[in-house]
Amino acid sequence: xxxxxxxxxxxxxxxxxxxxxxxxxxxxxxxxxxxxxxxxxxxxxxxxxxxxxxxxxxxxxxxxxxxxxxxxxxxxxxxxxxxxxxxxxxxxxxxxxxxxxxxxxxxxxxxxxxxxxxxxxxxxxxxxxxxxxxxxxxxxxxxxxxxxxxxxxxxxxxxxxxxxxxxxxxxxxxxxxxxxxxxxxxxxxxxxxxxxxxxxxxxxxxxxxxxxxxxxxxxxxxxxxxxxxxxxxxxxxxxxxxxxxxxxxxxxxxxxxxxxxxxxxxxxxxxxxxxxxxxxxxxxxxxxxxxxxxxxxxxxxx
Amino acid sequence: xxxxxxxxxxxxxxxxxxxxxxxxxxxxxxxxxxxxxxxxxxxxxxxxxxxxxxxxxxxxxxxxxxxxxxxxxxxxxxxxxxxxxxxxxxxxxxxxxxxxxxxxxxxxxxxxxxxxxxxxxxxxxxxxxxxxxxxxxxxxxxxxxxxxxxxxxxxxxxxxxxxxxxxxxxxxxxxxxxxxxxxxxxxxxxxxxxxxxxxxxxxxxxxxxxxxxxxxxxxxxxxxxxxxxxxxxxxxxxxxxxxxxxxxxxxxxxxxxxxxxxxxxxxxxxxxxxxxxxxxxxxxxxxxxxxxxxxxxxxxxxxxx
Numbered sequence: 269x270x271x272x273x274x275x276x277x278x279x280x281x282x283x284x285x286x287x288x289x290x291x292x293x294x295x296x297x298x299x300x301x302x303x304x305x306x307x308x309x310x311x312x313x314x315x316x317x318x319x320x321x322x323x324x325x326x327x328x329x330x331x332x333x334x335x336x337x338x339x340x341x342x343x344x345x346x347x348x349x350x351x352x353x354x355x356x357x358x359x360x361x362x363x364x365x366x367x368x369x370x371x372x373x374x375x376x377x378x379x380x381x382x383x384x385x386x387x388x389x390x391x392x393x394x395x396x397x398x399x400x401x402x403x404x405x406x407x408x409x410x411x412x413x414x415x416x417x418x419x420x421x422x423x424x425x426x427x428x429x430x431x432x433x434x435x436x437x438x439x440x441x442x443x444x445x446x447x448x449x450x451x452x453x454x455x456x457x458x459x460x461x462x463x464x465x466x467x468x469x470x471x472x473x474x475x476x477x478x479x480x481x482x483x484x485x486x487x488x489x490x491x492x493x494x495x496x497x498x499x500x501x502x503x504x505x506x507x508x509x510x511x512x513x514x515x516x517x518x519x520x521x522x523x524x525x526x527x528x529x530x531x532x533x534x535x536x537x538x539x540x541x542x543x544x545x546x547x548x549x550x551x552x553x554x555x556x557x558x559x560x561x562x563x564x565x566x567x568x569x570x
Numbered sequence: 571x572x573x574x575x576x577x578x579x580x581x582x583x584x585x586x587x588x589x590x591x592x593x594x595x596x597x598x599x600x601x602x603x604x605x606x607x608x609x610x611x612x613x614x615x616x617x618x619x620x621x622x623x624x625x626x627x628x629x630x631x632x633x634x635x636x637x638x639x640x641x642x643x644x645x646x647x648x649x650x651x652x653x654x655x656x657x658x659x660x661x662x663x664x665x666x667x668x669x670x671x672x673x674x675x676x677x678x679x680x681x682x683x684x685x686x687x688x689x690x691x692x693x694x695x696x697x698x699x700x701x702x703x704x705x706x707x708x709x710x711x712x713x714x715x716x717x718x719x720x721x722x723x724x725x726x727x728x729x730x731x732x733x734x735x736x737x738x739x740x741x742x743x744x745x746x747x748x749x750x751x752x753x754x755x756x757x758x759x760x761x762x763x764x765x766x767x768x769x770x771x772x773x774x775x776x777x778x779x780x781x782x783x784x785x786x787x788x789x790x791x792x793x794x795x796x797x798x799x800x801x802x803x804x805x806x807x808x809x810x811x812x813x814x815x816x817x818x819x820x821x822x823x824x825x826x827x828x829x830x831x832x833x834x835x836x837x838x839x840x841x842x843x844x845x846x847x848x849x850x851x852x853x854x855x856x857x858x859x860x861x862x863x864x865x866x867x868x869x870x871x872x873x874x875x
Contacts, residue, residue: 291694298747392807
């Protein structure tokens with residue numbers, strides 16, 4: 269189609285093209301209005317000082333210079349967020365995969381367990397946050413009570429600077445059923461004849477896992493790694509509802525800082541710069557994972 | 571989407587498979603060992619399921635306790651006398667009904683928006699030929715990678731200039747231009763529908779739009795169901811956007827409304843847990859009824875809950 273010019277195209281094709289553009293019209297309007305313009309505006313605003321009431325003032329690279337050289341809050345937010353990514357990603361990967369392997373066993377009643385494990389993944393961040401706040405109360409919370417009966421003195425969880433971030437990571441592991449279902453779909457796509465052939469060749473359980481299951485699951489793992497990494501960079505609700513960044517800024521997540529700068533202090537210019545930096549970090553991390561994927565992601569057709 | 575269609579037979583096959591194997595293994599005389607293995611797996615799975623459910627069960631137990639009982643030591647799992655009246659009091663204390671109504675309005679308009687926009691756009695991408703289609707499709711896919719937060723400030727200032735802050739417009743309008751995830755999902759689905767159907771209808775004199783709305787759309791019910799379920803979930807659980815755009819307490823959706831009460835009545839955790847439980851109830855009900863669509867959508871696209 270693209271090779272035929274408009275003038276030489278048959279009326280039939282021309283009509284179809286017009287109909288095609290009409291069908292795409294809502295998306296194209298949305299793309300310009302909700303993505304292209306806001307994105308460009310955000311890049312521009314990152315170079316300005318702006319309190320939303322007066323017109324934005326161009327200040328060049330000042331926002332970025334301030335961010336990288338004399339803004340301890342930026343570094344703290346970055347540290348917390350990267351720490352969370354490093355802490356929660358491996359946990360979710362291991363638990364999610366483990367759960368999926370269990371669910372993939374061909375025995376009756378698995379649908380019931382799949383239903384149960386997935387429940388936490390559909391509940392809203394606010395409700396989950398409030399619930400865990402109550403569960404992890406230092407004195408009367410159910411977790412510390414159970415630990416007490418096991419003879420363990422439970423920590424102060426969200427209210428202890430050393431434990432606050434791991435507590436948020438623990439909450440995210442509770443929602444791991446969401447990724448387990450995706451791994452499960454990946455596992456079920458592995459052709460059964462491979463296992464049968466391996467069994468005939470005398471491969472044991474471990475050999476089958478390391479030589480067949482894991483390599484053939486790497487595309488799913490890769491996809492899920494990227495999705496979950498992007499998500500981990502965007503934690504907001506838990507920090508806003510439970511800890512409000514504390515104690516001692518131990519859970520001062522990047523987006524919480526962005527939110528406070530933009531919508532509480534109305535430093536819209538600086539907040540735009542913060543948002544752009546986060547976007548670039550996410551982009552670089554994605555490119556990096558994608559780059560390493562050549563070494564460890566296995567595609568059957570290769 | 572094809573994934574979700576496949577799930578049914580797959581699960582059935584699984585059940586049949588295990589039955590056959592049980593029979594063969596009985597013949598081989600290793601049934602006892604196999605069932606021992608099953609037993610171990612069930613024990614592990616049950617243990618994990620209990621750990622997963624403890625938070626929800628504890629929330630439920632708390633919601634039925636009296637004010638003195640929630641701080642009693644040692645805490646008990648079963649309330650001395652279940653106070654169902656806590657739920658009535660939660661509705662009195664917090665404008666729960668109002669908040670849930672507000673969220674429902676947002677959910678309904680978002681669903682209407684997606685249902686109007688997505689089939690039209692997806693049909694164009696899947697079936698019609700026009701210049702630059704491939705480029706536009708890649709452009710659409712790449713917008714899925716951009717974190718929404720970077721667009722928040724410019725959008726907020728535009729809405730604020732138009733006097734639309736503190737209305738539902740910013741929370742509803744984008745749906746009418748189609749969510750790229752859903753567009754992609756539906757394009758993939760339409761591509762699995764045989765083109766012969768379109769051709770036959772065209773020979774009978776049907777135009778492009780008749781084909782879309784009379785032939786293609788009725789065949790897309792499974793993917794429309796996935797769209798409805800996910801829109802419901804996402805809108806019900808959305809927090810950051812309503813937090814930013816709404817200032818009027820009585821216009822809050824349930825997510826922002828609940829978070830607002832955090833800390834304000836911090837001693838009344840029994841009522842608060844009742845309110846939280848009520849807030850997730852619609853989602854749980856939806857989940858149990860629409861599980862097939864939900865898990866199909868997740869499996870095929872990695873959509874998150």
